[in-house]
Amino acid sequence: MGKKKTAFVCSECGAEFARWQGQCSECKAWNTVTEFRVPSIKSAPSSSAMAGYAGMVDAKVQTLDEVNLETLPRFSTGFKEFDRVLGGGVVPGSAILIGGSPGAGKSTVLLQTMCLLAESMNTLYVTGEESLQQVAMRANRLGLPTNKLRTLAETNVETICQLALQEKPSIMVIDSIQVMHMSDVQSAPGSVSQVRESAAYLTRFAKQNQVAIIMVGHVTKDGTLAGPKVLEHCIDCSILLEGSSDSRFRTLRGNKNRFGAVNELGVFAMTGQGLKEVSNPSAIFLNRGEEQTPGSLVMVIWEGTRPLLVEVQALVDYSQLANPRRVTVGLEQNRLAMLLAVLHRHGGLQVSDQDVFVNVVGGVKVSETSADLALITALVSSFKNFALDRQLVVFGEVGLGGEIRPVPSGQERLREAAKHGFKRAIVPNANKPKELIEGMEVIGVNSLSEALDALF
Template sequence: MGKKKTAFVCSDCGAEFARWQGQCSECKAWNTVTEFRVPSVKAAPRSAGTTGYAGVVEAKIQTLDEVNLESLPRFSTGFKEFDRVLGGGVVPGSAILIGGEPGAGKSTLLLQTMCLLAQSMPILYVTGEESLQQVAMRAKRLGLPTDKLKTLAETNVETICQLALREKPAIMVIDSIQVMHMTDVQSAPGSVSQVRESAAYLTRFAKQNQVAIMMVGHVTKDGTLAGPKVLEHCIDCSILLEGSSDSRFRTLRGNKNRFGAVNELGVFAMTGQGLKEVSNPSAIFLNRGEEQTPGSLVMVIWEGTRPLLVEVQALVDYSQLANPRRVTVGLEQNRLAMLLAVLHRHGGLQVADQDVFVNVVGGVKVNETSADLALITALVSSFKNYALDKQLVVFGEVGLGGEIRPVPSGQERLREAAKHGFKRAIVPVANKPKEVIEGMEVIGVSSLSDALQVLF
């Protein structure tokens, strides 16, 4: 037997070290370096003419135009929002990681999808945390068809793959990857070694047998996927199901996708019959009161391949503290500090002695810069106690020099706003459409001072 190699891996960033150390020198995290034993590699038996998991196939060099793409067609999950996040559907042979908070609905979404797909293709649902009785009770409570879905309660990866070779499923669900283990790895399930080797083994199985594998992953208390960070490197698609316990809406966001665009957003509603997809998510984020209040404004952000209308709220109030508070929910706090400095220098508004609170309604997380102008407008509206027009929509990036920069897909954002009944828009000059949008007045601004003059 070959000697087992030992490495030390950071569970946060995946960096490897020759010896243990208290702090990771790459990501500066403490107590995240754990021992990782690399199992000895066993030579697979040669089997001429076979393409099974244990067989060895001779490699063939091809040009890209010789690769047959028609042999791997995508197939739909039955949910348009799920397909959108996946890039148009499930690709055979892909490894998909689905993460989320406990109770977010990961198992519910997968059980709904697999029960429906099992009516037309072979599906294998592997559960390692729940018993088969618990899975059957959930499916019965949701009113799902259960006559054709094949289930398995097992945590050994080698056994699962051997049974999958016999059943030949089109999709296999692993719930969850943190409880899976391999015989050759001498560590507890959920450790860095077990999670890393189990995910790598399942990914190789998916590639060689053209089986799409969906793995459920837990998240830590700070919202990141538990286990080694390298888990996200070996899989093809990483998506996260987000949603607070007091909200009935869930957002499915793509963080990595080798077969489609990243940062796609799918919206679901949690009901008594499981998750229901929301075809028009802008409508749920625009459920505002009849009376318009100061500091409230609608902006148009771009999520993946579609525009999304969300409401941003700002509250600026005199602070009793020596260091005024800057609190953001759904936006980056450093971005707020930068925009407050721009507002002071180029807008003539001093808020150094004011507490500033910013919130994006609906739990949406905004990562793009098109929200800059809307955020500044909401801050000025709250500071002056001046309510803006309810039919106004604003978007645009603000530079450090006070200039208003254009954002991508400006016309698509305006059409989405016009579809929801907005009559007026403040946008960068470069995003002003050449053709008139029926029922909407579009005003282009080139600087922050021009925008504030038009609005206030």
């Protein structure tokens, strides 16, 4: 036997190296390079043997116009918010990866989904972290029907797939991929090689047998999915269940989806009977007090395929420190620093000696640039101690030259705001609708100075 080849792989980015090193030279992460054994590669068959294979190959080369374009048959999970994130439902034969911090509700929402689907199709729930008694206790506590859901406590991937061939489920849950292992991989469960090979094996099984597989993945301390990046490349859909432990709301966000839109957002509420979907999340995020306070403002952001109204709060106060603090929750901190510079240069407001705190109410994480104008407006409102109108919404991107740039889907955002009773809107001039929206005054602005004059 030849000597087994070993390689060193970064668990963060998947880069391979010839020898171990403390820092990955690709993603600059420390202590993420681990050793794993490369499986032996069989020698290529001879030309005569290849000639014998010619009659055994079933695949054929086709042009794109010969491909069947029938819509993929989907089935619902029983949760409209879950279906929204998946692109309209579960596609048979797809591999889905769901991650989230401990206690976010990953196992809970999947157990609820599987118990509902078990009423109409064959299902299989595979648990590797909990015993079957623990799963049954949670199902009884949530009041779920348990008489039809098939369960299995196993961590060996080959054994799971053999039993799945006998059970013939339409959908299968693997909880979680980090505890699964394969017999021919000589490393501990959770290592780079085990996670990669187990996920690849399960994905091939899903494609060949038209079984939808949902794999639960752990997350690192910074909230990203743990394991090699190839894990996210081989699956069809990657979603994250987010939410702080002190909040009863959970957001399900799609990071990758081959069958639908990315960055789609589903909102759930954690209750004593498990996760309940929130059909109108804007109404929850707009649950404000009776008295309007300075620094508080409603903005319209775009999440996936729908608008969402959320409240942004800013607090600007004199700092006793040599380096004033800049704290953001739900927004990018570098974006705040840039907007403060724009506000100073083109708005004439100096806050270099002020502490600045910014918070997006409800735990929503805002990544798009349409929140720029609303954030600056909230900062000026707090600095001047001037309360804005409760029936005002603001959105728009702010450029470095102080110009207000348009954002996508402006009319849909305005209609969503009008539906919730807002009467006035400050938007980029290019997003101003040609036809008036009933009951709403829309003011279009081209520059930051115009927006501040209209507001203050």
